[in-house]
Amino acid sequence: MAAILAVTEQRSNTLRKVSQEVVTAARSLADAMGATVDALVLGSGAVSGSGDLGGIGADRVLTGTHPEFNLYNPDGYASTIASMAGGYQAIIFAATATGRDLAPRVAARLGQGCATDVTAMSVEGGKIVVTRPIYAGKALQKLRLLGSPAILSIRPNTFAVKPSSKTGTAESISVPAFTARVTVKEIKAAAATTLDVAEASVVISGGRGLKEPANFKLLEDLAAAFGNAAVGASRAVVDAGWREHGAQVGQTGKTVSPGLYIAVGISGAIQHLAGMRTAKVIVAINKDKDAPIFKVADYGLVGDLFEILPRFTEEVKKLRSEH
Amino acid sequence: MKIAVCLKRVPDTTAKIVIAPDGKSIDESGIKFVPNPYDEFAIEEAIKLKETAGAGETVVIGLGSDATAETLRTALAMGIDRAILLQATGSPDGFEVAKALAAELKPGGYDLILFGKMAVDDYNHQVGPMVAELLDLPCITTVAHLTIANAGVHAEREIEGGIEIVTCALPAVLTCDKGLNNPRLPSLKGIMAAKKKPLETKPATLGGGSFELIGLSLPPERSAGKIVGEGVDAVATLVNLLRTEAKVL
Ligand SMILES: Cc1cc2nc3c(=O)[nH]c(=O)nc-3n(C[C@H](O)[C@H](O)[C@H](O)COP(=O)(O)OP(=O)(O)OC[C@H]3O[C@@H](n4cnc5c(N)ncnc54)[C@H](O)[C@@H]3O)c2cc1C
Ligand SMILES: Nc1ncnc2c1ncn2[C@@H]1O[C@H](COP(=O)(O)O)[C@@H](O)[C@H]1O
Numbered sequence: 186m187a188a189i190l191a192v193t194e195q196r197s198n199t200l201r202k203v204s205q206e207v208v209t210a211a212r213s214l215a216d217a218m219g220a221t222v223d224a225l226v227l228g229s230g231a232v233s234g235s236g237d238l239g240g241i242g243a244d245r246v247l248t249g250t251h252p253e254f255n256l257y258n259p260d261g262y263a264s265t266i267a268s269m270a271g272g273y274q275a276i277i278f279a280a281t282a283t284g285r286d287l288a289p290r291v292a293a294r295l296g297q298g299c300a301t302d303v304t305a306m307s308v309e310g311g312k313i314v315v316t317r318p319i320y321a322g323k324a325l326q327k328l329r330l331l332g333s334p335a336i337l338s339i340r341p342n343t344f345a346v347k348p349s350s351k352t353g354t355a356e357s358i359s360v361p362a363f364t365a366r367v368t369v370k371e372i373k374a375a376a377a378t379t380l381d382v383a384e385a386s387v388v389i390s391g392g393r394g395l396k397e398p399a400n401f402k403l404l405e406d407l408a409a410a411f412g413n414a415a416v417g418a419s420r421a422v423v424d425a426g427w428r429e430h431g432a433q434v435g436q437t438g439k440t441v442s443p444g445l446y447i448a449v450g451i452s453g454a455i456q457h458l459a460g461m462r463t464a465k466v467i468v469a470i471n472k473d474k475d476a477p478i479f480k481v482a483d484y485g486l487v488g489d490l491f492e493i494l495p496r497f498t499e500e501v502k503k504l505r506s507e508h
Numbered sequence: 509m510k511i512a513v514c515l516k517r518v519p520d521t522t523a524k525i526v527i528a529p530d531g532k533s534i535d536e537s538g539i540k541f542v543p544n545p546y547d548e549f550a551i552e553e554a555i556k557l558k559e560t561a562g563a564g565e566t567v568v569i570g571l572g573s574d575a576t577a578e579t580l581r582t583a584l585a586m587g588i589d590r591a592i593l594l595q596a597t598g599s600p601d602g603f604e605v606a607k608a609l610a611a612e613l614k615p616g617g618y619d620l621i622l623f624g625k626m627a628v629d630d631y632n633h634q635v636g637p638m639v640a641e642l643l644d645l646p647c648i649t650t651v652a653h654l655t656i657a658n659a660g661v662h663a664e665r666e667i668e669g670g671i672e673i674v675t676c677a678l679p680a681v682l683t684c685d686k687g688l689n690n691p692r693l694p695s696l697k698g699i700m701a702a703k704k705k706p707l708e709t710k711p712a713t714l715g716g717g718s719f720e721l722i723g724l725s726l727p728p729e730r731s732a733g734k735i736v737g738e739g740v741d742a743v744a745t746l747v748n749l750l751r752t753e754a755k756v757l
Contacts, residue, residue: 298718
């Protein structure tokens with residue numbers, strides 16, 4: 186029977202949320218092709234969360250354990266996946282920092298191309314057809330994947346996790362001997378609570394309208410009121426050194442597809458729009474009613490952000506405490 | 509140190525994208541083409557590393573149409589020593605480009621091969637690590653901070669919610685991210701000098717690839733924006749709409 190391999194991600198032996206999206210995407214493809222789903226978990230010990238993968242569509246959960254897999258190990262991961270690739274119709278990764286590094290390595294080892302950042306998939310005439318944004322989302326490319334296995338990565342926050350009742354049978358696989366040419370020494374974590382803009386379901390971004398770095402506190406307060414929100418930034422403020430590069434949204438920053446995007450004091454330059462136009466709902470707060478950001482905003486609020494934000498935070502808090 | 513930089517010619521980031529009548533390519537008329545912004549970080553890093561070492565050679569390689577020569581000249585004007593144009597037509601997929609670049613790079617004896625983390629046109633994020641695999645070299649992607657000492661590479665790369673510290677030995681392949689450096693603008697003197705620098709042209713050999721392009725389309729337009737109101741008094745209306753209409757609260 187045809188099978189699809191869903192490559193999950195863990196950090197500190199805890200499965201990352203995006204892994205569930207990968208398994209969900211694999212499940213929908215498998216259902217369309219009459220295939221089974223194997224979820225692959227690589228770690229240095231038991232990985233918490235892997236027991237839940239049956240509930241979102243994994244027929245088997247294959248675990249490969251190696252002492253050097255506590256952190257990402259590019260050569261070890263690539264060797265393991267390449268060694269087990271035979272027999273799979275498709276191998277699906279997440280288009281994350283790890284997945285974007287790993288998928289092309291595996292593809293090259295298997296002599297295949299790799300379709301990255303896929304936002305939709307279907308099966309036509311037995312072949313996988315994917316849609317992926319190009320030109321920073323200004324166009325969509327539709328590709329039929331001819332390779333076997335087809336190798337692709339899905340954009341985070343795009344495939345909503347769906348419950349399913351598969352067995353998720355746990356099996357262990359052997360990790361082949363490999364030479365680690367690259368070593369991940371450590372992860373310097375940002376504050377443990379910091380969500381990444383590419384993965385958060387609510388993103389609140391600030392621009393030059395915030396006037397000075399300390400005022401980002403207003404956005405952090407609003408993010409805290411939402412609970413599951415990350416704070417992003419325009420390039421203007423990143424270049425000014427107010428915020429980290431990792432927070433930049435746009436053509437030369439991150440592409441985000443959250444459920445809710447709130448742009449505060451951001452004019453809406455084309456390069457910024459490129460990074461956030463696929464958000465499900467867009468809110469803009471700007472004192473200039475002609476700012477281009479209002480053209481893409483589902484809900485626009487014209488006014489001074491310094492007055493609006495504290496009230497906004499207060500209202501959200503109020504609502505949250507009621508529900 | 510002998511350093512290679514792979515450079516792609518891409519549409520300017522402000523370009524309006526119009527799909528050509530064939531439905532499979534973009535209408536290039538009126539579009540300004542520029543060096544891929546991430547490749548500028550690679551060019552700057554190569555020039556800086558050579559300047560610091562006080563010796564070595566920097567080479568820029570571009571695969572594409574003959575117009576790519578102009579893009580390569582920009583790299584020469586910034587300070588790269590010489591250029592190689594691998595002539596190709598159409599838009600080959602990432603693995604085909606990687607194979608052609610790897611074939612050119614293999615006999616070159618490079619200590620370091622630099623790429624951008626991605627091309628802003630195809631958004632592939634893949635040619636660098638693929639070339640590394642084909643050449644059996646260590647590879648670190650999306651490098652935002654770099655130290656090279658005693659033939660060793662110490663790099664920082666941004667990951668979700670943190671920074672990964674990664675090391676490897678030279679020779680190596682690196683892909684460059686924003687934050688690595690501030691690319692210089694070509695000086696007038698550089699532009700004049702670039703005209704005399706060597707630019708070698710040869711045909712690339714490309715295979716059929718792993719994909720069939722079905723077509724390009726424009727993304728669905730977002731429905732026209734709506735102004736909820738003005739000033740602090742409209743906040744309550746906004747929050748109410750987010751809860752009842754958009755259902756995101
Ligand atoms: C190659 C290239 C790549 C780029 N990539 C990116 C990218 O990835 N991401 C990105 O964001 N940009 C990118 N840019 C930059 C982009 O063109 C803009 O310069 C940038 O997005 C502007 O940032 P901003 O909106 O914060 O600032 P501005 O354009 O200065 O806008 C500030 C806004 O704040 C509003 N404002 C001011 N005070 C208040 C107040 N008190 N209350 C409410 N509103 C207020 C103003 O009305 C204005 O609209 C790129 C540019 C180039 C050339
Ligand atoms: N046609 C090309 N010619 C030269 N270098 C390229 C080409 N395509 C991609 N690259 C390099 O590979 C990097 C990643 O591109 P991509 O994988 O297409 O997103 C780019 O930043 C360039 O450094």
